[in-house]
Amino acid sequence: DQQVKQNSPSLSVQEGRISILNCDYTNSMFDYFLWYKKYPAEGPTFLISISSIKDKNEDGRFTVFLNKSAKHLSLHIVPSQPGDSAVYFCAASEKGAQKLVFGQGTRLTINP
């Protein structure tokens, strides 16, 4: 039972264009969502988060959108840079659960 799903295993984007990574969830009790970026043989690096009371959060080139009715969130990266090439994980937490539930990840490749 996968509560957090990233249906695109990979995504290829031209440098300078927008990258859009998607994530769906099934647990309506999730109230906090995060995006992490991961390089091979390293731990995930925190990018941006959003609380369920918001529908958008921005931090520099990164924007996360949350659609609670659709149980869907997305990460927008504008403009995309070669250093953005990595695996991106969305994660969700439920109040009081003290744990993150992760999606399977999307490998983003930025082409020059």
Added chain:
Amino acid sequence: KAGVTQTPRYLIKTRGQQVTLSCSPISGHRSVSWYQQTPGQGLQFLFEYFSETQRNKGNFPGRFSGRQFSNSRSEMNVSTLELGDSALYLCASRRTGFDTDTQYFGPGTRLTVL
């Protein structure tokens, strides 16, 4: 400020052995969580400690255990290793015990079981 550190970074063990992994959280962080990453199952929650108390445990067998010390450092132990325990073990820390407090991850320990 130094990040989360994990030791050792790489470990090779044989089936039936036991292993202990160590995690030092970011200074001032009181919550430590452990996750297992495998190609098949992805990133899965093992357990979380706050102020030396385990508050939640994932769906893993009792061979997986952990503890947290008074300085917030944490160890996890896996006994009677199986081939399927080969994975990247990640530790994450956060300042408080609140779910909305961001978890910051260490580089992981790559465990290979032969």
